[in-house]
Amino acid sequence: MKHNPFTSNTYQETWLKHFSKQKEGKQFQFIKNLSFIKHKFLPYYINAGRNMTNGMTYEIDALASDFKNKAVVIYDVPDYCNWTDPVKIPNLKIKKVRQYKGFLADLSKVTSFEAYLQNTLNAKSRNKFRSTLKKFESCFDVSYNYYYGDIAPDAYKTLMANFKNLVETRYGDLKIDTSLISEWPFYEELVYKMLHEKKAMIISIDVAGKPISMSLAFLGENSLVGAVKAFNTNYYKFNVGHIEISKFIDWCIKNDKEILDFSKGEYEYKTKWTNTNYLYNCHILYDTSSIASSITGYLLVKYFGLKQYLRDKNFNLFVAKTRFALKNFGASKEQKLPFKIHPIKGDINFKAYQLxxxxxxxxxxxxxIRLVFDGLYQKPECFSGLKIYRSVSIIDGKPNYLVSGTKSKYLIEIL
Known part of the structure; x- marks a missing residue:
């Protein structure tokens, strides 16, 4: 990963400011370009960024010797970054512990988005994508916005507020606890700086000027690495996440980026749109001539191996869902009522309804809203032409809704 954004001074210094009492990271001569913090209690060092980056890279200086009596952890080193074992240094041990799976789109030999689509998706998936995109753009007033480079402070504040709202809503729908919200002040400061440095980009899909899907990515010299994404699930049928990916791929090809890295985690959309998978490894470096460093290194290897074993068993997902449930215990829940949908073929008595x-x-x-949008997906027409009516007569606080368009008319009966 050339010019890795996660090893930049901006990223490391901003991370240290928000997440470390050690405001200046410690640097070692034997590891180039990385800053570290010492663990609060245990005798080892952790890379600045910890597990919040989307891919760390580093180089070993074979002439340096300041690794003596030390143990160091470097999180999330992707094995696709032309990584080769460094020159063997006496007494310096490097152990790699498998962590997350990663997925990327190799665009190095692709000249257009259509060519990538043809080579990566099968005929059925290509047809579905094109059909869904056509429906989405015909039903809604859609715009695609790329934020990359200079941005006014007020516009940026609004942008990040909209992004945060999408993230909160999305994880709330999934009923998963996320650290992203508590980390948001870090992202607000970091992304503003890195947008101006052209080391970050936000893509936003807007409907009628309002964001319904947003993604943050970081840029290397020849790569774009996805970091945070969220979308409004009311548009689930229209696969806006897939549409957003297509826009990223198209942007990368037009801007000479050879890699679109989807980063950590195995999801359906990643396996569908990527052509290369890889592994993230945790690298543990320690001095084998020191008994204390050797013991620390050995225990760290076992610790990260155990974490990955639990991750393979989906224990981390169980924990995230449990935390969400505990945090929201006693909170009012969304009212999900049973309903029926009745097609209307005859005349409508509009006196019984109000707009x-x-x-x-x-x-x-x-x-x-989701029901109405799902209906648009089945019979596409311009959303702005739809009219929604509520029944004047309400029984037990449960009205019926009449949806009237040019292509379909139906009644949503709430039971």
């Missing part, structure tokens, strides 16, 4: 705003009604019954 309403879908967004306002969606605050009361959030699933209502």
């Amino acid at each position: 309403v705003d879908l967004n306002e009604e969606g605050e009361r019954f959030p699933f209502l």
Whole structure:
């Protein structure tokens, strides 16, 4: 990874400011370009960025000897970065412990998005993607916005507020606890700096000027690395996450980026759109001539091996869901009511209904928006032409809703 954004001074210094009492990282001559912090209690050092980066790279200086009596942990080293074992240094041991799977799109031999689509997706998937994209853009007032380079402070503040709201809503829908919200001040400061340095980019898919899907990625000299993404699940049927990926791929090809790295984690969208997979490894370096360093190194290897074993068993997902449940214990839950959908073929008695705003009604019954959008996916037409009516007669606080468009008319009966 040429000019790795996660080893840049901006990234490391900002991370240290937000997550370490040691505001200046310690640097070693035997590891170039990385800063470290000492563990609070134990005798080893951790790379600045810890497990929040999306791929660390480093070089060993074979002439340096300041590794004596030390143990060092470097998180998340991807094995695709032309990594070769450094020159053997007497008494310096490097142990690699498998961690996450990673996925990337190798674009080095691709000249256009259509060529990549043809080579990566099968015929059925290509047809579905094109059909869904056409439906999405015909139903909604869509714009694709790339934030890369200078941005005004006020515009940036609004951008990140919208992004944070999408992240909170998305993880709330998944019922998974995420550290992203507590880490958000770090991202707010970091991304502003790195956008201006052209080492970060945010892509936003907007509908009627409002973001419905956003992703943050970091840039190396020849790569784009995904970091944070979230989307509005009301648009789930339209596969906006896949559409967003297609825009990233197209941008990379047009801007001479050879790698689009989807980073950690195995998800359906990654296996579908990528053509290369790899592994992240945790690298543990220690001085074998020191008994204390050797014991520390041995225990760290066992510790990270155990963490990966539990991760393979999905224990980390269980913990995230449990934390979410505990944090939200006693909180009011979204009201999900049973419903039926009835197609309407005859005349409509509009006197029995009153025109309403879908967004306002969606605050009361959030699933209502999703139902209407799902209906648009089945029979595409311009959303701005739809009219939503609520029944004047309400039984037990449960109204019926009439959806009237040019291609379909149906009643949503809340039971």
